[in-house]
Amino acid sequence: MTRAQSKPCIEADDLRARVHFCADTGQIWLHEHRMLLVHAEAQSSLRKELIDTLGMTRARGLLLRMGYASGVRDAELVRTRMPELSETDAFMTGPQLHSLEGIVGVIPLRVEVDRAAGRFHCEFRWINSWEGQSHRRHFGKHHEPVCWTQIGYACGYSSAFMGRSILYKEVECAGMGDESCRIVGKPIEEWGDADEHMRYFAPDPIVDQLIDLQTQVVQLRSTIAEKENLPADMIGNSPGFRQALELLKQAAGGQITVLLLGETGVGKELFARALHEMSSRRDKPLVAINCAAIPHDLVESELFGVEKGAYTGAQVSRAGRFERADGGTLFLDEIGDLPLTAQSKLLRVLQEGEVERLGDDKVRKINVRLVAATNAGLAQLVKEGRFRADLYYRLNAFQINIPALRERRDDISPLAKHFLEKYAAINGKKLLGFTDKAKKALVGYAWPGNIRELQNTVERGVILAPNGGRVEIDHLFLSRVEEGAEELGLAPDGKLDLGGSKPARALCDAVCGGEMTLDELEAMLLEAAMDRARGNLSSAARMLGLTRPQLAYRLKRLHEDEVGDEA
Missing domain, CATH: 1.10.10 (Arc Repressor Mutant, subunit A)
Structure with a gap:
């Protein structure tokens, strides 16, 4: 299909309706992607400084790749949000977005787009190119085209839209003294000299060096994590988390009983496993039991074991959790739910280092390190008479408070990224990450269920997100999370709509x-x-x-x- 004139392929009002200004938070959104409104002169000065610092060739490659990344993001928006349009009309949304974003005015001269057949040939005229005007003002007329960011955008947008590499060349340029700019785009194999242009899209040697250094840092961190024997899901750099982790490391070298405090879902069992792996008992069993999940009349047999015939239904002798954990670590989760009779026997086991099975008078010596956890205030339970004071003082020898997720906001993003990678691999999906709005919602949410809720939420998002796309806010939350600030859209005349x-x-x-x-x-x-x-x-x-x-x-x-x- 060939177009000789500009034709609105999507209602301009519809595109403008996707732009929102949030005055309270200082954010601008194009659908779910965060945008920036930058002074053209400031951008021009930055471009000049890049050229002065890196040289013309290296700056050209950097700006090309910046534009390419921006084009890819706009193509994602078009392909996922406008399925009702024809192929050509959907493609033409990109040039309209380029104009709406204030980069350049776009006039289509020829548009032939056929993804099924793999055919592509486009030609556009650009007017009021900020990049061409900027380059000419700072450096005078150039002997080559200079609208590098804009060419990168066109290549990135068209390549992502077509699912194949598309290369544009600027055959006329305002930076060369032409009245306007004109670009032509075709698949790279249809250009005889594509290699000469494509080399600018390859990572710069400086970037390669930075990536190598980054890889070395990641490897060093992995080595440190292996030495610390931390579970993969224990991620965080917030002060509260690091303080809890430091206490855990100090306790790992000894045999002291550790009491883990924190709300449901903060990762108490992860901390217990990390403590076991960092201790000298790592080669012995780690046995975990949730005291709240066991009926009260079965707690003692589960903990201490039972002999055949001790009660109706006890048809075989069975070792309890203490015996199974001999030489290793026993983790008692939700210990505040233990019945009082079991509490007294637990205290004796801790004091004497020996256990008696139900229905047996034989004493068995055990060597177990106890780690207990609770989300209830044990001190309050002691006052209420529901927890033995002597057991409480025995358990409270070394206390570690694990902060709630809302108290470690800086850790939400890395945790969410880790869970996304984990569940994308499990579900066989390739995802590009979270949209900007989804990231904002993740960080802004209160997470009453803590890390467990975050993990489940991200898993749901991964399942609902389209393969090759991004996880959006609607994929994560069943109902919209409160944004906390009103967003102002663009009215049909392009001005801010202050209504509402x-x-x-x-x-x-x-x-x-x-x-x-x-x-x-x-x-x-x-x-x-x-x-x-x-x-x-x-x-x-x-x-x-x-x-x-x-x-x-x-x-x-x-x-x-x-x-x-x-x-």
């Missing part, structure tokens, strides 16, 4: 206008926090900036009011 009211302002208007009382608003907030925390009172209190007793009091008062209304 902020959700917070609307809520204030509802209360002040008598549509909702302050008590109703408080009840709505309390219920929302409890829903988001999945009924966990402590987590909900933290979300609202309250103490646990304060939230419990407000919920009790709310319940009493509801009962009173019903009466």
